[in-house]
Amino acid sequence: MSETILSVQNLHTTFTTNAGTVTAVNGVSFNLDKGEILGIVGESGSGKSVTAYSIMQILAENGRISEGKIFYKGEDLTTWDESRMRSFRGKCCSIIFQDPMTSLNPVYTAGSQIVEAIELHTDKRGDAAKKRALEMLDLVGINEPERRFKQYPFELSGGMRQRIMIAMALACEPDILIADEPTTALDVTIQAQILEEIQNLQKKMGMSVIMVTHDLGVIASLCDNIIVMYGGSICERGTADEIFYNPRHEYTKGLLRSIPSINNMKKKLVPIAGSPVNMLNLPAGCAFCTRCDEAMKICLTDKPEEIQINENHLASCWMNVKEGLTNG
């Protein structure tokens, strides 16, 4: 039996804006096991990044967790105060952001930023911290770590900066690594290097990874389990094989039909009609109902519950009920 390290339960995150209150994350629950790579996939505005930021409690000022609990090793993070959260961030759980160009401080050298994280969270100081930072640079595959250590972010390429971010995130050996679109800003060849690096480090250090991305290709090659999000809720979850070969939510099916893949190269793509849902104005029923070809009356009025498809697969779609599947 694998050990659950992080448990998110019924998470609601809301933002107060001039246009009204936006519920960006609407009742999300999931467990992350030790050593698992979990993928969260969805379009922009689906709430995948906000879910990640909620775990770290690094939401923008107008955002807050309005409901739900986040358990880390049995303790509820939502009750922790800021100083306790500071010790959680970096040491227990680290995050890599999407844009390596803007996430590093331009006026400090790459090395000093890694050392800062190490001195803050471990008892290593001075030379010991520097030694650890150089080890980390070497570990993430940076050539000439001594030279790179002294360089400023602007002197480094995008791939190199993302490696610095990863080195910084992993320097204190966190239990959980959250990667928020870590390769979106990078070229495919560099993306392959970084993904390989994350995979290797995950094996070496035995940490758990939450991979947030919109790229189904990245998810397919990396993740054990996948969560598909739409309009702030989870619409489907399961093992990578179940999601890709046996999708049971109309949104997941549509998503898979709309990307060119090896098998449907010369066939016409089948796009999902319309545009992503407006979070200020969510439909009463299923968030996807306005774009769904199969939408029924019940989809417009009632939010579908999560239904067990098989032991590795859950989906929230009324189509499954229509086909005779029920819980229990």
Place this chain on the structure above:
Amino acid sequence: MAEPLVKVEDLKQYFPIRNGLKVNWLKAVDGVSFEINASETLGLVGESGCGKTTVGRSMLRLYEPTGGKVTFDGTEITKSNIQQMRKEMQMVFQDPYSSLDPRMTVEDIIGEPLDVHHLYANKAERHEKVLDLMDQVGLKADHAARYAHEFSGGQRQRIGIARALAVNPGFIVCDEPVSALDVSIQAQVINMFEELQNKLGVAYLFIAHDLLVVRHISKRIAVMYLGRIVEVADADELCDEPQHPYSQSLLSAVPIPDPKIARERKRIVLEGDVPSPLHMPSGCPFRTRCRYATEKCALERPELTDRGGDHFVACWNK
């Protein structure tokens, strides 16, 4: 064999980098040649900084090329006739947020090329033409009076496409037209490009970094590295049997949205980063990262040669 619609010969685009009195030349595009037939799509792929966007822009003289020749339908494009030629050659830009004037209505954005080229007799005809273009790209007539900020990314890209189509061009440079869009919206726009091609017979140079998208839409694909084309071939052939070591590693790095294939696949991970185009390696530009590099690669630059079946490769060892 019919004459190609667009012919690019030895196109060069150097940018001066001034450092005090010293001038260095950044060779963004360094001798690129290719042809595009009428109603054909040529895909152009490569990493950022390889010069693929610059190729598109130099072709339309958004930059004044340093050297080389571009011909459209037998006419050489020069500084003096480019204004007329832009009636035949248009461009769709990457970023649908910054390529539309925020102070113009959709009708004026799409109508501007009509104004420039005097393509209508009176206002009523202009209005009608704009509405017709909007209909072609799937925008509603009542959107005409709105401003760009009122639209989503996918819709803005449609406005940009309608603007490019306004002069009824034979050729459009599409510079990463779908990379800024969400996956579900991407498919809508890709399908639209294909439908418009079938209907209007327009040819595309489709520049993108997403190889699966490029393979889907293109008949042939050209791979660029550091300002040079290293391989050109039929889209399926290039993707299934790439010859150049760079194409091979590029293709092996593309994430495939299929867990079983992804797990079994072996990535060819390239060492290091792309060298700076200011300090181009001698000989073959790829040799610093190439597994097969020999002495010859450092001395002489390989040219594109036909390997049979219109498959061109620039490599000494393959």
